[in-house]
Amino acid sequence: MAAGAASGGSARAxxxxxxxxxxxxxxxxxxxxxxxxxxxxxxxxxxxxxEFRGGVIWEFSLAAYDQFFFDRGLFGDEPPSIEWTxxxxxxxxxxxxxxxxxxxxxxxxPTAYFIATRPxxxxxxxxxxxxxPYWVNLLIRTVSMKFLLRDQGPLNDFLIGTGxxxxxxxxxxxxxxxxxxxxxxxxxxxxxxxxxxxxRYNFSLSEAAxxxxxxxxxxxxxxxxxxxxxxxxxxxxxxFVPSMGSFLAPxxxxxxxxxxxxxxxEEQFKGNAGNWPFGAAASMILLxxxxxxxMFSARQQAKADKTEG
Amino acid sequence: MKNLLIASAATLAxxxxxxxxxxxxxxxxxxxxEYMPQEVLDKFTAETGIEVTMDTYDSNESMLATLKAGxxxxxxxxxxxxxxxxIMAGEGLLDTIADxxxxxxxxxxxxxxxxxxxxxxxxxxxxxxxxxxxxxxRDAYSGDIQTTDILFNPPAELSGKINMLDSQGEVMxxxxxxxxxxxxxxxxxQLKALNAMLQDAKQHWASFNSDxxxxxxxxxxxxxxxxxxxxxxxxxxxxxxxxxxxxxxxxVAWMDNVVLLxxxxxxxxxxxxxxxxxxxxxxxxxxxxxQYNAGVTGVADFLDPALAAQPEKNPHADAGDGxxxxxxxxxxxxxxxxxxxNLKK
Numbered sequence: 156m157a158a159g160a161a162s163g164g165s166a167r168a169x170x171x172x173x174x175x176x177x178x179x180x181x182x183x184x185x186x187x188x189x190x191x192x193x194x195x196x197x198x199x200x201x202x203x204x205x206e207f208r209g210g211v212i213w214e215f216s217l218a219a220y221d222q223f224f225f226d227r228g229l230f231g232d233e234p235p236s237i238e239w240t241x242x243x244x245x246x247x248x249x250x251x252x253x254x255x256x257x258x259x260x261x262x263x264x265p266t267a268y269f270i271a272t273r274p275x276x277x278x279x280x281x282x283x284x285x286x287x288p289y290w291v292n293l294l295i296r297t298v299s300m301k302f303l304l305r306d307q308g309p310l311n312d313f314l315i316g317t318g319x320x321x322x323x324x325x326x327x328x329x330x331x332x333x334x335x336x337x338x339x340x341x342x343x344x345x346x347x348x349x350x351x352x353x354x355r356y357n358f359s360l361s362e363a364a365x366x367x368x369x370x371x372x373x374x375x376x377x378x379x380x381x382x383x384x385x386x387x388x389x390x391x392x393x394x395f396v397p398s399m400g401s402f403l404a405p406x407x408x409x410x411x412x413x414x415x416x417x418x419x420x421e422e423q424f425k426g427n428a429g430n431w432p433f434g435a436a437a438s439m440i441l442l443x444x445x446x447x448x449x450m451f452s453a454r455q456q457a458k459a460d461k462t463e464g
Numbered sequence: 465m466k467n468l469l470i471a472s473a474a475t476l477a478x479x480x481x482x483x484x485x486x487x488x489x490x491x492x493x494x495x496x497x498e499y500m501p502q503e504v505l506d507k508f509t510a511e512t513g514i515e516v517t518m519d520t521y522d523s524n525e526s527m528l529a530t531l532k533a534g535x536x537x538x539x540x541x542x543x544x545x546x547x548x549x550x551i552m553a554g555e556g557l558l559d560t561i562a563d564x565x566x567x568x569x570x571x572x573x574x575x576x577x578x579x580x581x582x583x584x585x586x587x588x589x590x591x592x593x594x595x596x597x598x599x600x601x602r603d604a605y606s607g608d609i610q611t612t613d614i615l616f617n618p619p620a621e622l623s624g625k626i627n628m629l630d631s632q633g634e635v636m637x638x639x640x641x642x643x644x645x646x647x648x649x650x651x652x653x654q655l656k657a658l659n660a661m662l663q664d665a666k667q668h669w670a671s672f673n674s675d676x677x678x679x680x681x682x683x684x685x686x687x688x689x690x691x692x693x694x695x696x697x698x699x700x701x702x703x704x705x706x707x708x709x710x711x712x713x714x715x716v717a718w719m720d721n722v723v724l725l726x727x728x729x730x731x732x733x734x735x736x737x738x739x740x741x742x743x744x745x746x747x748x749x750x751x752x753x754x755q756y757n758a759g760v761t762g763v764a765d766f767l768d769p770a771l772a773a774q775p776e777k778n779p780h781a782d783a784g785d786g787x788x789x790x791x792x793x794x795x796x797x798x799x800x801x802x803x804x805x806n807l808k809k
Contacts, residue, residue, distance in 0.1 A: 207794045208551060209532045229659060229802055230652065240809045307684050327685065328670050410671025411630050414808050422808075424533075425526040430801075 194442070201435035209429035219436035241419070241437070245444075248416040251330065251405070252398035255337035256345075259394045260387070262338070263345030267386075270346075271353035278354070285346055293340060297407050300336055301327055304408075328410035336404030337394075344393035352386025353379075384459070388452055396445055416441055491733040493518040494527060494539040496720070497675065499592075501753040508740050514733045522675050523631055524548040531557055537727040540734035543591050546719045547633070547789045549581045558587040559724045565735055568742035576759035581788075582721065589738050590759025592694075592751065593719035595786055596634055599696040599706040604687035609709045610782065612642035614688055616665040623668040625687035627680045630672035632804045633789045634690065634716055635662075641714040641787070648792035648800075659803045666807060681706050692718075693776040694755035700776075708776040710783035717786030719759065 201219050203211040225235035270281040288296065303310055304326040311323035326332050356379065364374040380387070402417030411418065416437065423434025489512075493500075497520040505516045521527040524545050531542070536557065544552055552558050561569075572590060582588045600609045605621050615638060618626060628635055639662055640647045645654040670686055680686040681699040689706075691699070696708040709715075722741060728734050741747050747758045748766030755771060771777065779786075792800060 207797070208555065209529050229655065229806075230799060231802075240805065244809060305683065305685050406630075406673070407676075410627075410669075410673065412666070412669065412672060412808065414805075425523070425529050429525065429529065 197435045197438050197442075201432055201439050203432050205430050205432045207429075209424070209431060211431050216432065219430075219432040222433055223436055223440065244414045244419055245416060245440075247413060248399050251333050251337065251415060252395050252401075254334040255341070255398045256391050256395045258334060258338040259342050259345040260391060263342055263390060264349055264387070267346045267349035268353050270350050271356070272358075282347070282350065285343055289343055294403060297336055297340065297403050300339060301332075301408055304332060304335070327408060328412070330409065332408040333405050333415075336408040337398040337401060340401070340404060341394040341397055344397075345390035348386045348389040348393065349383065350386075352383035356382050385456065388456065392449065392452065395448075399445065400441065489514045489733070491516045491541070491730050491737055492539050493737075494530075494535070494542040494725075495520055496543055497522055499543070499720075499754055501749060504746060504749050504753075507746070507749075508737060511740070512733075512736055514730075514736065516737075524633070525631075528552065528555075531725070536725065537729060539725055540728040540730050541722055541737065542725055543720050543722055545789070546579070546581045546721070547791050549588055549721050549723060550791055552723065553582065553587065557726055559726045559728060559731070560586050561724055561735070561738075566739055566742065568739045571742045571744065571760050571762065573759050573761050576719070579719070581719075588721035588723045589742055591720040591722050591741070591747075592754055592756035593717070593759055594693045594756035595710075596629070596638075596690070596692050596716040596718060597709050597711060598688055598690045599681060599699060599708045601681065601684070601687040602705045602707050609707060610712055610780070611709075612638060612711045612713045614709065614711075615690060616642050616661060616668075618668050618688065622688050624670055626669045627671050627673055627677060627686035627689040628669055629677060629690045630674045632800070635807075636800055636804070637716050637787065637789050638690065639665075641711070641716075641784070644713070647787070647790040648796050650796055655799055655803070659806060662803065662807050672808070678702075692756075697755045697774050697776045710779040712782050712784050714784030715786050717788055719788075 200211055202215055202217070204214040204216040204218065206212050221235075222238070223241050224238055226238035226240070227233050227235050266285070270278055270285075273281060302308055305311070306323040306325060306327070310326075311320075314320045315323065326335075360378055360382070361374050364378050365371075369377070400417045400420075402415065402421050405411065405413075405415040405418055409415075414422070420434045420437050420441075423430045423437070491514050493516055495518055499520075500518065505518070509515060519539070521530065524547075527542060527544065528548065528551065531539070531552075532555070542552075549558075566589070569585070569589075572585060576590045576593070578584055598615055600614060600622070604625065605619065607619060614622065615626060615628070636658075637647055639658060640649070643654070643658060643661060645651070645658065649655055649658070671680070673680065677689055677691045678695045678699045681689045681691070681696075682702045682704045684704075689696075689699075691708075693708060696706060699706050700708075722738055724731070724734055724738070741750070742760055744758075744760055744762040745766050747760045748763040751758045751763065752766075752768045752771065755774070755776075757777070
């Protein structure tokens with residue numbers, strides 16, 4: 156985001172040569188207060204000693220990271236071995252978020268393509284329709300989803316009514332319900348960037364491909380997809396990252412039986428355990444992982460740009 | 465343009481002054497969800513002119529976390545459960561009510577006037593008390609339900625249809641009763657057994673949820689739900705064919721209390737509200753709504769007569785004892801935290 160703002164501003168940079176420094180102050184302040192400040196605080200807290208029942212004692216400690224990576228048994232006095240608990244939780248979150256992202260892509264891409272191929276004057280109406288459900292609070296949407304999906308809910312009633320199934324399918328309190336919930340929560344984050352990319356796509360390229368006897372599938376794969384890839388990548392990141400940290404869908408639709416990263420961290424601050432340094436450490440590890448993913452995708456993008464150029 | 469500026473500045477000054485005036489008649493309450501009828505707050509405002517703002521929480525622990533993370537000085541009153549009153553007192557979060565500051569202190573029922581979690585009622589007054597056990601849908605199961613086996617070792621009909629409260633204290637206390645071990649056990653074999661028992665029981669559970677503990681019973685999503693007695697009564701009134709159990713092994717008893725917080729911004733108004741809640745008529749209105757029990761003498765005349773006859777309020781002859789949740793020391797609590805994490809990993 157910061158990089159985008161800087162490059163957008165550079166065109167006008169000469170005009171404001173002298174003033175440039177302090178004109179950027181607001182953005183630096185925003186970055187400092189809302190990004191750097193909280194992250195630094197989290198980093199510091201993760202290296203402090205936990206206070207019983209929440210809070211921290213200002214003494215340096217590696218206990219939080221130790222707890223994350225080493226298992227010392229139920230009573231904390233066995234020789235350390237690798238702790239799989241939290242790795243399992245992280246892996247589960249990655250898997251759930253990945254499935255939700257894939258689902259969003261499968262549904263979101265055709266939707267975006269559909270909207271982008273409508274006449275220009277009706278496109279805003281379609282985009283508007285996509286965003287309408289998202290005016291409602293996320294909690295309420297997640298609860299409504301639960302009502303729809305449950306054993307005696309409309310979906311199962313409908314399927315039984317049409318004779319497709321005899322007994323209700325259990326969806327609520329399964330991993331699939333969590334994936335559906337995450338997919339539904341973040342779908343517009345996929346549709347909108349993909350739509351923006353497809354809208355800019357020059358459809359005469361597709362016509363040219365057809366003239367050269369490319370099949371529709373080949374055209375999509377070799378011409379359309381490479382052209383809209385930045386939008387797809389942005390959409391995937393925008394869905395994947397918040398899904399990883401989400402706790403509403405896992406708690407409400409998954410039954411809170413298995414921690415995801417989000418609920419694990421929430422529990423450290425709101426729950427009985429009240430272990431702030433550990434919550435901060437888990438957040439830092441999550442942040443590091445997300446940064447690695449983002450840097451990796453940025454490098455891939457840069458590579459792709461280079462080969463194109 | 466200049467006139468407009470002056471006008472808006474004047475409006476701003478006026479509204480600031482108005483806010484300052486309102487601040488004198490304010491009370492900020494931090495309370496459980498779905499636990500305070502609006503009529504009672506309206507009545508208080510009508511009688512005193514004090515405006516009440518209420519924020520809600522869904523567990524004692526999240527309330528404590530909010531207060532410790534900078535909520536002190538914002539709220540005047542909170543409503544912690546029994547064990548949480550002692551924790552908050554130990555953390556120095558409570559203010560002391562001096563003798564004579566509460567005109568109606570004498571209305572507190574004698575059995576609740578000197579509880580172990582707040583000797584002499586130094587900082588608190590009773591709000592409601594009741595029990596936490598579980599309710600079973602009688603359409604799903606007709607056998608004996610007066611045993612903790614229903615939660616931890618259920619019959620096949622109920623397996624996979626159980627909702628547990630998403631609250632470490634309540635789940636651990638019930639599990640300890642099931643195994644017949646003390647709540648803050650330091651005995652390694654007992655703790656290992658507790659860990660193993662919960663690991664095994666988890667396969668029978670559909671979900672952990674506190675805020676929708678009642679809804680899942682009413683909707684039929686769960687056939688068994690760990691639940692508070694008043695919530696079970698409400699679920700029954702909303703049409704679920706549920707029966708509340710008093711297991712022979714025992715059940716969890718609790719009392720919620722209104723506490724005066726340290727650095728309360730409206731201390732005098734908070735005391736007025738406490739006095740207001742000690743009037744039998746007012747606290748009876750809360751009881752009629754929440755369907756638990758009041759800890760104030762003389763409420764009987766104001767209570768809904770149907771309430772006393774509720775099955776949820778009347779343990780059967782073979783019921784075990786009700787026990788309060790205990791507060792463990794730091795070292796023991798660390799093991800219980802580990803067991804809880806193991807359970808939900």
